[in-house]
């Protein structure tokens with residue numbers, strides 16, 4: 001929002017990405033911890049899978065191919081309420097997609113999107129759709145949805161972090177196992193060639209872009225200082241890497257994907 005289309009095109013070209021259209025992949029996380037099967041974010045969901053002929057909403061089919069039954073998921077954690085993160089919480093016919101799972105969401109995120117009084121009078125069509133979608137999905141899921149605060153253990157070994165800005169309650173997670181840690185950053189950055197490389201650039205999907213930039217710089221300074229591994233929902237597969245400082249921004253160093261752990 002604060003750069004010219006030419007600057008954006010140049011940043012994409014420098015990273016060897018096409019400039020039109022911009023492709024963003026979606027990578028939810030599945031992890032096992034203390035015998036629990038945990039999912040973090042859910043993609044666009046089955047309805048989008050049908051509407052797009054399988055271009056979007058692939059998570060449920062990929063989950064099954066990977067050998068997991070949605071009915072055996074114990075807990076779903078949500079970073080924020082945009083369609084690509086909560087759409088997969090419900091099936092195409094409007095039922096809970098993880099029927100036996102607890103659903104945990106950021107309390108501030110729930111409070112914002114479930115109250116249409118928070119919608120500006122001149123809200124864009126996309127904003128109005130976000131409010132309507134949140135009410136529809138969480139209407140289906142009902143009162144059993146759990147709301148978490150920052151710095152809470154939301155699953156065994158998984159702690160929430162406030163990274164507000166992209167949305168009012170946007171949250172990230174730290175997953176810890178022994179001395180290893182990975183930050184699940186959600187959408188602190190969407191496209192890495194734009195917002196990791198240029199943390200001061202503002203995305204049009206950020207509800208509060210200034211706060212989003214502050215959250216991004218604070219988190220990335222910590223990731224660099226502690227040499228932490230970071231997962232980005234929209235980073236290229238396998239969506240995991242480290243960050244180094246470069247010029248006035250950062251660079252994503254993807255991990256080597258190893259299919260034989």
Ligand SMILES: [Zn+2]
Nearest residue numbers: 082084187233
């Ligand atoms: Zn997203």
